[in-house]
Amino acid sequence: MRRPGWLRRNALALVAVAVLLPATLAITMANQWSTYLTGSPSRPLDVADGATVEYGHSGWQVEKTDRVSGTSAAGQERDLPAGTDLVIVTVRVDPITFLEDGTAELCTARLEEDGGTGLPRSWGNAAGSPISLDGPGPELVSCSSEQRTPYTFDAEFVVPADAGDGATLSLGIAVPTEFPDYLRFTLD
Numbered sequence: 001m002r003r004p005g006w007l008r009r010n011a012l013a014l015v016a017v018a019v020l021l022p023a024t025l026a027i028t029m030a031n032q033w034s035t036y037l038t039g040s041p042s043r044p045l046d047v048a049d050g051a052t053v054e055y056g057h058s059g060w061q062v063e064k065t066d067r068v069s070g071t072s073a074a075g076q077e078r079d080l081p082a083g084t085d086l087v088i089v090t091v092r093v094d095p096i097t098f099l100e101d102g103t104a105e106l107c108t109a110r111l112e113e114d115g116g117t118g119l120p121r122s123w124g125n126a127a128g129s130p131i132s133l134d135g136p137g138p139e140l141v142s143c144s145s146e147q148r149t150p151y152t153f154d155a156e157f158v159v160p161a162d163a164g165d166g167a168t169l170s171l172g173i174a175v176p177t178e179f180p181d182y183l184r185f186t187l188d
Contacts, residue, residue, distance in 0.1 A: 038180050039180075040180065041108070041110075041172065041174035041179060041180060041181070041182035042182075043180045043181050043182070044172065044182055044184035045181050045182065045183050046184050046186070047060075047062075047183055047184065047185050049186060050062075052092075052094075053183060054096065055175065055178060055181075056107065056175030056177060056178045057095065057096055057097045057099075057104070057105055057177075058093050058094055058096055058104065058105070058175075059092075059093070059096060059150075060092070060094075060183055061091070061092045062090070062091055062185045063090040063092050064089075064090045065087065065088070065089050065090070065188060066087070066088045066090075067085055067086070067087050067088075068080070068087075069085050070083065070084045070086070077134070077135040078133045078134055078135045078137070079133065080133070080158065081131065081158070083161050084158050084159060085159055085160075085163065086126070086133070086156060086157070086159075087111060087156070087157045087159055087163070087169070087187075088138075088154050088155070088156050088157075089109070089111070089154070089185075089187065090153075090154050091109070091152060091153055091154075091171070091173070092150065092152050093143060093144075093147070093151055093152070093153065094150040095149070095150070098148070103145040104144065104145050104146075104147060104148070105143070105176070106175070106176075107142065107175050108124075108125075108172075108173075108174045109124075109125050109142060109143075109171060109172065109174075110122050110124055110125075110171070110172040111123045111155075111157040111159065111163075111169060111172075112169070112171075112172050113159075113163055113164060113167045114167060115166075115167045116166050116167030117166060122172070123157045123158070123159050123163075125141060125142055125155050125156065125157065126141075126156040126157055126158050127141040127155075127156065129158065131158050133156065137154075138153070138156070140152070140153035140154065141153060141154060141156060168187075169186075169187045170185055170186045170187055171185045171187060
């Protein structure tokens with residue numbers, strides 16, 4: 001009588017590996033993605049044009065948007081790199097409640113482009129970028145933890161000159177305590 005082959009002797013173990021290995025990988029990956037998505041701004045809350053919305057213990061509103069061409073006199077005064085524009089978004093912040101230490105929450109502002117023919121693009125605030133802007137700039141360029149009364153800040157973004165051509169530009173405001181939600185203001 002012939003002994004069963006190796007495959008038959010280990011069939012149960014091979015089936016267990018074939019089922020358990022993908023299940024283990026799926027559970028591990030799902031856990032990692034879940035942690036990533038809840039720890040970063042990944043779920044936009046769209047805000048109607050001109051509306052003020054409460055988010056992260058403050059009221060938020062986009063007051064105006066300006067665009068300065070790199071070839072204009074104002075663009076040359078700010079020393080914009082060739083082929084770029086400066087998008088300036090004025091945001092009104094109305095602190096409502098404060099943290100335990102009496103300060104307001106900080107935020108991150110990003111300019112997003114979506115709906116064009118290419119992939120979505122985004123840019124961080126120029127205040128934290130390696131591109132240094134010359135000339136007179138705004139007094140506040142981001143959220144302030146020290147302001148206790150309503151204030152405005154001017155988020156500046158150095159973007160390619162074609163940014164927004166055939167696409168929608170929007171401002172994303174993220175407050176870490178509100179992740180994964182973030183505000184998305186469509187710009188005109």
